[in-house]
Amino acid sequence: MRLMDQRQPFDATDEQKRRQYLKLWLEMEAEYNTWRNTHRDIIDYIQPNRGEFAQFMSNKGTRQDSKVVDSYAGHAARKLVAAMDTGITSEAREWFTLSPEDPQLAENDGVREYLHTAQSVMFALLAKSNFYTANRNVLADLVGPAIGLMLIEEDFADVWRCTHVPIGQYRVASDSKGNVNKVVRRFVYTAAQMIDEFGEENVSPNVQRAVDNRTLMVKFQVLHIIQENTGRRYGKIDAINKPWASVWLELGAGIWNSNVLGNGEINDPLGPSGLLRESGYDEQPFICPRWNVVGMDAYGKESPGWNALGDVKELQAVKTGGAKAIAKILDPPMNKPAKLANASLLPGALNDMPDDSRSKFEPAVVLPPETVTVIREEKADLRASIDRAFYGDVLFLISNDQASRQPRTAEEIRGQKEERLLQLGGVFARYADEALKKAIGRMFVMAQRRGLLPRPPPELQKAGRIRVDFQNPLVTAQKTIGFGAMQQLLAFGIGVAQAKAAGMDKLDGDEAIDTGAEMLGIKPNVLKSNDQLAAERHARAQQAAQASTMAAMPQAAGVLKDLSSSDPEKLRQLVQMLSPVAGAQATA
Numbered sequence: 001m002r003l004m005d006q007r008q009p010f011d012a013t014d015e016q017k018r019r020q021y022l023k024l025w026l027e028m029e030a031e032y033n034t035w036r037n038t039h040r041d042i043i044d045y046i047q048p049n050r051g052e053f054a055q056f057m058s059n060k061g062t063r064q065d066s067k068v069v070d071s072y073a074g075h076a077a078r079k080l081v082a083a084m085d086t087g088i089t090s091e092a093r094e095w096f097t098l099s100p101e102d103p104q105l106a107e108n109d110g111v112r113e114y115l116h117t118a119q120s121v122m123f124a125l126l127a128k129s130n131f132y133t134a135n136r137n138v139l140a141d142l143v144g145p146a147i148g149l150m151l152i153e154e155d156f157a158d159v160w161r162c163t164h165v166p167i168g169q170y171r172v173a174s175d176s177k178g179n180v181n182k183v184v185r186r187f188v189y190t191a192a193q194m195i196d197e198f199g200e201e202n203v204s205p206n207v208q209r210a211v212d213n214r215t216l217m218v219k220f221q222v223l224h225i226i227q228e229n230t231g232r233r234y235g236k237i238d239a240i241n242k243p244w245a246s247v248w249l250e251l252g253a254g255i256w257n258s259n260v261l262g263n264g265e266i267n268d269p270l271g272p273s274g275l276l277r278e279s280g281y282d283e284q285p286f287i288c289p290r291w292n293v294v295g296m297d298a299y300g301k302e303s304p305g306w307n308a309l310g311d312v313k314e315l316q317a318v319k320t321g322g323a324k325a326i327a328k329i330l331d332p333p334m335n336k337p338a339k340l341a342n343a344s345l346l347p348g349a350l351n352d353m354p355d356d357s358r359s360k361f362e363p364a365v366v367l368p369p370e371t372v373t374v375i376r377e378e379k380a381d382l383r384a385s386i387d388r389a390f391y392g393d394v395l396f397l398i399s400n401d402q403a404s405r406q407p408r409t410a411e412e413i414r415g416q417k418e419e420r421l422l423q424l425g426g427v428f429a430r431y432a433d434e435a436l437k438k439a440i441g442r443m444f445v446m447a448q449r450r451g452l453l454p455r456p457p458p459e460l461q462k463a464g465r466i467r468v469d470f471q472n473p474l475v476t477a478q479k480t481i482g483f484g485a486m487q488q489l490l491a492f493g494i495g496v497a498q499a500k501a502a503g504m505d506k507l508d509g510d511e512a513i514d515t516g517a518e519m520l521g522i523k524p525n526v527l528k529s530n531d532q533l534a535a536e537r538h539a540r541a542q543q544a545a546q547a548s549t550m551a552a553m554p555q556a557a558g559v560l561k562d563l564s565s566s567d568p569e570k571l572r573q574l575v576q577m578l579s580p581v582a583g584a585q586a587t588a
Contacts, residue, residue: 018275021225021247025184028171035299039145039167042305045312046073047144053168058188058219070319072383073312076390080304081140083391087473088428089436091132094123095472096440101465110457115466118453122440125159125447131439134162138289138435141167143390146291146300149183150435151226152442153285160446172288174298175228180288180434182227186251192216194250198276204250221251222276229280242280250274283442289435291427308389315382322375325367332363391423428472437468 036053043051048065052058068074089095098115105111126132134150141148145167155161165185173182191210194203200211210218229245251274290300334345337359343351345361353359387393444466447453460466510533 014275017247018249021223021249024225025171025186025223028173028182028184031173031298032171036168038306038309041309041313042144043167044068045309045316046077046305047140048074050140050144050166051168052166052187067316069316070379072315073308073386073390076308076386076392077140077143077305079392080143080390081136084139084143084424085132085136088431088470089132089135090472091127093471094119095470096436097469097471098122099467099469100460101467105459108457108459111460114454114456114460118444121447121453122444125443125452129155129158129160129162131160131162131443134164137164137166138287142289142291142300142431143303144305146303146306147172147288148435149185149286149288150439151286152439152446154446159450159452160443172298174296178293178296180290180298183225183286183288185224185226187222187224188219189222190216191218191220194220194222198248202276204274207250223249223251225249226281226285232280239279242282244281244284246277246279246281246285248276248278250276283445284438285442287435287439289431292430304390308386311382311385311389315379315386318375318378318382322372322379325371325375328365329367329369329371332365332367335362335364337361428475432470436470440468 039051040053043053044064044067048068049063065071096119098119100106100108100111100115138148138150141164147167149165149170149172151163151165153161153163169187170183170185172180172184175181189197191207194207195211200208204220207220210216210220225245225247227245229241229243232241232243232245234241291303291306292301294301336343339354339359340351340361343349343361384393444453510530
């Protein structure tokens with residue numbers, strides 16, 4: 001007897017939950033319909049073969065680039081993805097550091113040693129896992145449709161396993177703070193994958209029949225819901241009461257194409273038997289970065305793909321129309337007189353001409369040769385606009401500037417870094433918050449649970465939180481801008497000192513430096529307070545006075561010696577004037 005036949009039927013609660021989950025999917029599907037067309041256009045025209053918008057599209061080798069005539073935008077997108085991947089999360093270097101949030105713990109040798117060891121272990125595990133491969137796909141989605149999704153789940157061999165989810169396969173929703181807190185993913189598993197993931201006793205009879213018939217590659221629809229578990233019972237440690245809920249459902253054929261029946265009920269051919277698994281996660285198991293978010297939108301906007309889409313479509317039209325125009329110039333349609341019905345236009349052909357000399361072939365359309373120049377210039381303008389949308393004019397400024405053949409100065413390179421920061425700094429900040437920090441936190445705890453990290457020192461266990469700092473060209477450029485402001489302030493201070501030395505008594509040097517620091521955005525802690533400065537100046541004045549007195553003592557000693565030998569009475573009067581105590585001692 002089959003295991004499925006021995007299983008107890010689901011109760012009414014399971015059926016109600018399944019219907020609630022399906023309604024959630026349909027509600028999120030209806031909301032996504034307003035985003036679908038834009039996402040499909042970006043994929044179709046810029047990043048073909050990346051999205052999954054149709055049923056059973058996974059593991060299909062058919063080309064999806066039929067709308068791409070000019071692939072320039074695709075190349076620009078790949079360049080930007082490569083630059084961001086190499087610049088932000090390069091496998092060749094340690095791109096983040098761990099430090100305690102409490103500055104006092106940063107000086108603790110035990111804390112520093114623990115964090116250094118933990119950081120080394122994390123990078124070794126990252127190199128072993130598939131994080132970098134999945135992250136590159138997320139960056140590609142971020143550049144295109146402006147949103148990406150990666151699942152980070154436990155893995156016995158590699159500690160964690162990262163799964164990139166293609167655009168079109170999932171729907172998201174956000175909480176009141178604008179953070180993505182709900183992901184519903186619809187995709188397909190083969191019968192073999194269903195058995196491998198859920199076990200033969202938990203799948204539907206349809207899957208079991210496919211296994212019995214040895215048709216293991218037959219595909220079945222699956223719905224995976226991940227959301228904050230607001231209804232969990234605190235104090236429970238079982239899977240369904242974890243902070244994040246995970247629910248798997250098998251979908252019948254009617255769910256894909258049908259929404260809600262006339263009476264408000266969902267067309268659900270499988271019924272409660274499609275509830276595959278209920279479990280949970282201890283941490284947020286996904287990252288969902290967005291290029292930019294407007295208001296309370298759940299999906300991203302204003303990515304290079306969004307901004308360049310109009311130019312990309314126009315470039316396809318110009319390329320198509322230009323090809324037709326050039327073809328007409330090279331091989332124009334001809335008007336042929338009836339008398340020359342049997343004549344040939346092939347190269348080298350000999351035609352018998354009638355006595356009427358006016359009978360000849362003539363082009364039906366005559367396009368001027370300048371048309372080719374106009375088409376070329378129009379394509380160049382559109383490509384330059386696409387380059388700007390994908391930051392190609394900034395990221396590849398040196399390689400693109402081949403016309404001048406002049407080497408760039410250090411000041412020009414510094415300006416390029418600042419421009420890159422201004423344009424991409426905000427994007428990196430959002431990506432770091434919505435993706436990298438959450439991914440590192442999730443993977444850090446996974447490694448800790450597996451016993452791969454050393455035990456933290458007691459000081460860190462009490463004060464507890466660890467800060468993640470990133471090391472990449474964007475961060476370095478930001479620090480360089482701050483360092484440049486410091487250099488400007490130092491040069492300004494030297495100028496103020498020189499002006500004061502030259503006799504400009506009208507200039508208040510302290511106030512000038514304070515004002516300059518404020519205008520340059522220098523941190524206040526770089527400059528000393530007025531009280532501290534007054535105390536140090538007073539101390540320096542006293543030291544200078546003492547040094548002057550000490551320098552004059554040898555000369556004064558000689559004078560006193562001469563005075564004591566020539567006129568003792570004048571010596572006594574002088575000592576009394578200088579010090580009553582010294583005078584008393586001299587009298588004694």
